[in-house]
Amino acid sequence: MIKVGILGAGGMGNVHARHYRKMSDVEIYFFDPLTDKSEAFAKQWHATPLGSPEEVIQRCDVVDVCLPTDMHLEAGLKAIAAGRAVFMEKPMAKTVEECATLIEAATKANVPLSVGQVVRFFAEFKTGNRLVKNGAVGTPAAARTRRGGLAPLGSRGWFQDHARSGGVLLDLAVHDFDWLRWTLGEVKHLYSRSIGIQTGSGPDYALTTLTFESGCVAHVEATWMDPNGYRTTFEVAGNKGLIQHDSRTNAALKTTFDGKTVTDNALAPQDDPYFLQLSAFLTAVKNGTDPVVSGYDGAMAVSIALAAVESAKTGNVVTPARI
Numbered sequence: 001m002i003k004v005g006i007l008g009a010g011g012m013g014n015v016h017a018r019h020y021r022k023m024s025d026v027e028i029y030f031f032d033p034l035t036d037k038s039e040a041f042a043k044q045w046h047a048t049p050l051g052s053p054e055e056v057i058q059r060c061d062v063v064d065v066c067l068p069t070d071m072h073l074e075a076g077l078k079a080i081a082a083g084r085a086v087f088m089e090k091p092m093a094k095t096v097e098e099c100a101t102l103i104e105a106a107t108k109a110n111v112p113l114s115v116g117q118v119v120r121f122f123a124e125f126k127t128g129n130r131l132v133k134n135g136a137v138g139t140p141a142a143a144r145t146r147r148g149g150l151a152p153l154g155s156r157g158w159f160q161d162h163a164r165s166g167g168v169l170l171d172l173a174v175h176d177f178d179w180l181r182w183t184l185g186e187v188k189h190l191y192s193r194s195i196g197i198q199t200g201s202g203p204d205y206a207l208t209t210l211t212f213e214s215g216c217v218a219h220v221e222a223t224w225m226d227p228n229g230y231r232t233t234f235e236v237a238g239n240k241g242l243i244q245h246d247s248r249t250n251a252a253l254k255t256t257f258d259g260k261t262v263t264d265n266a267l268a269p270q271d272d273p274y275f276l277q278l279s280a281f282l283t284a285v286k287n288g289t290d291p292v293v294s295g296y297d298g299a300m301a302v303s304i305a306l307a308a309v310e311s312a313k314t315g316n317v318v319t320p321a322r323i
C-alpha cells in the first residue's frame with residue numbers, strides 16, 4: 001500500500017481524493033483546519049484525518065499539496081525535507097525563486113517532485129501536442145488558446161485576492177503557457193494586457209501575445225468573466241494545415257443547474273485526466289522513474305505567467321526568466 005497525504009480538503013483535494021479512491025493500492029490521509037470540510041472529506045473518501053500538516057508529512061509516503069497557491073512553498077519544502085515524494089497542484093508557487101528553491105531542495109534530497117499541469121493529460125491537448133509534433137499542420141506558425149469561466153472563490157475567497165492566487169495569468173493561463181511550451185518550445189518574449197493587474201481582486205481577464213524561439217507566435221486569452229461555464233479552446237496553424245479544439249462545441253454533455261453550466265466529455269473513469277496525472281505520478285514514484293511533468297516544467301510555466309504579469313504591469317515586452 002502507498003500512503004498518500006493530501007494537504008487541503010478543498011476543491012482540488014476532493015478531485016484528487018476521488019481519483020486516489022479508484023486506486024486499490026492507495027490509502028488516503030489528509031489535513032484541513034476546517035472541521036466541517038474535514039469531516040465530510042473523511043466520510044466521502046474513506047480518508048483518515050490527521051492533526052496537522054506535519055503529521056501528514058510524517059505518516060505518508062507521498063504528499064499531495066492542494067493548498068492555496070501562496071502556501072505551496074512552505075508545505076512543499078517541509079515534505080521534501082522529510083524525504084517525501086511531492087506532488088504540487090499548479091501553479092507550482094508564487095515566484096520563480098520559490099519554484100527554483102523547491103527544485104533545488106528536491107534534487108538535493110533526491111525525491112520525486114511533480115506539478116499538476118493536468119492539461120497535458122486531457123485527451124484533446126495530449127493528442128493536439130502529438131499531432132503538432134508529428135507534423136500534422138506542417139511547420140507551426142501561429143497558435144491561439146482560450147480558457148476560463150466564472151471567477152472561482154476558493155476557501156474564504158482566496159482566489160479573488162490576486163496577491164494570493166496570481167489572478168488569471170498565474171492561476172489559469174499557466175495551463176496554456178505550459179501546453180504551448182510543451183508543444184512549441186521555449187518562449188522568446190511576450191506582451192500582456194490584463195484587467196486584474198489594475199484591480200488586484202475580483203473578476204479578471206488577460207490577453208497575452210507570445211513569440212517562441214522557433215519564430216511561432218501565439219495568443220493566450222484567460223478569463224474569469226464568462227458566465228456561460230468553463231471553456232477551453234486551442235488552434236495551431238502551420239504551413240500545411242490547422243488543428244482546432246473547442247470544449248464547448250465538442251462537449252458530449254452540458255448540464256445547467258443552480259445558475260451554473262458545466263460541460264463534460266463522456267470519458268471512462270480511467271481516461272479522466274486527473275486520474276491519469278495522479279496514477280502517472282504514483283507509477284513514477286513506485287518505479288523510481290522521472291515524473292511525466294517535472295518540477296522544471298512547472299517552474300517554467302510559472303516563469304512565463306509571471307513574465308506576463310510583469311508585462312501587464314509595465315506595458316513592456318518581457319522575456320521569461322530561465323531557471
Ligand SMILES: NC(=O)c1ccc[n+]([C@@H]2O[C@H](COP(=O)([O-])OP(=O)(O)OC[C@H]3O[C@@H](n4cnc5c(N)ncnc54)[C@H](O)[C@@H]3O)[C@@H](O)[C@H]2O)c1
Nearest residue numbers: 008009010011012013031032066067068069089090154155
Ligand atoms: N489543476 C486544476 O485544474 C486546478 C483547479 C483549481 C485549483 N487548482 C489549484 O489547486 C490549489 C488549491 O485550490 P482549491 O481550488 O482546492 O482551493 P480551496 O480553497 O477549494 O481549497 C484549499 C483548502 O486548503 C485548506 N487549508 C488552508 N490552510 C491549510 C493548512 N494549513 N493545512 C491544510 N489545509 C489548509 C482550506 O481550508 C481549503 O479547504 C491552488 O493552487 C489552485 O490554483 C488547480
